[in-house]
Amino acid sequence: MDIKKLAQESIAAKEFAYTPYSHFRVGAALLTKDGGIYRGCNIENAAYTPTNCAERTAFFKAVSEGKKEFTAIAINGDANDYLYPCGVCRQVMAEFCDPETFQVILVNTPDDFKIFTLEELLPGAFTKQDITKATGKEL
Numbered sequence: 001m002d003i004k005k006l007a008q009e010s011i012a013a014k015e016f017a018y019t020p021y022s023h024f025r026v027g028a029a030l031l032t033k034d035g036g037i038y039r040g041c042n043i044e045n046a047a048y049t050p051t052n053c054a055e056r057t058a059f060f061k062a063v064s065e066g067k068k069e070f071t072a073i074a075i076n077g078d079a080n081d082y083l084y085p086c087g088v089c090r091q092v093m094a095e096f097c098d099p100e101t102f103q104v105i106l107v108n109t110p111d112d113f114k115i116f117t118l119e120e121l122l123p124g125a126f127t128k129q130d131i132t133k134a135t136g137k138e139l
């Protein structure tokens with residue numbers, strides 16, 4: 001999968017963003033290990049806190065359809081700059097992705113992006129391995 005294509009998908013994913021409060025649209029394109037792409041957009045709410053970020057929308061769509069292995073996510077916001085995922089979304093990524101290899105691609109334009117590993121963005125994340133260590137239970 002070429003990065004430019006995933007970057008374009010993240011921009012296209014903003015189309016259905018539901019943002020009557022912030023007017024700030026975010027799109028994400030999540031690449032599965034088997035080459036599928038799940039798009040996500042942010043979905044806001046009058047009560048504010050139920051708002052779902054684009055990144056989590058993409059993850060939850062994929063997981064709800066049985067996908068649990070991912071290689072990369074591209075993210076694009078309306079800011080004309082790189083948009084870094086929030087802490088909650090980083091933690092959701094850590095649940096499903098290998099921190100050393102999963103690529104987080106911050107898209108400014110299809111030709112202008114920055115790539116980080118998840119480990120760089122959320123070093124030492126708390127994961128199910130920590131629970132296994134503490135309880136001896138394989139999860």
Ligand SMILES: O=c1ccn([C@H]2C[C@H](O)[C@@H](CO)O2)c(=O)[nH]1
Pocket residue numbers: 019022024025026041042043044051052053054055083084085086089
């Ligand atoms: O990484 C981010 C950061 C923000 N937002 C959304 C949440 C809210 O709808 C709007 C303004 O914070 O942008 C995302 O979807 N992803």
Ligand SMILES: [Zn+2]
Pocket residue numbers: 053054055056085086087088089090
């Ligand atoms: Zn988020």
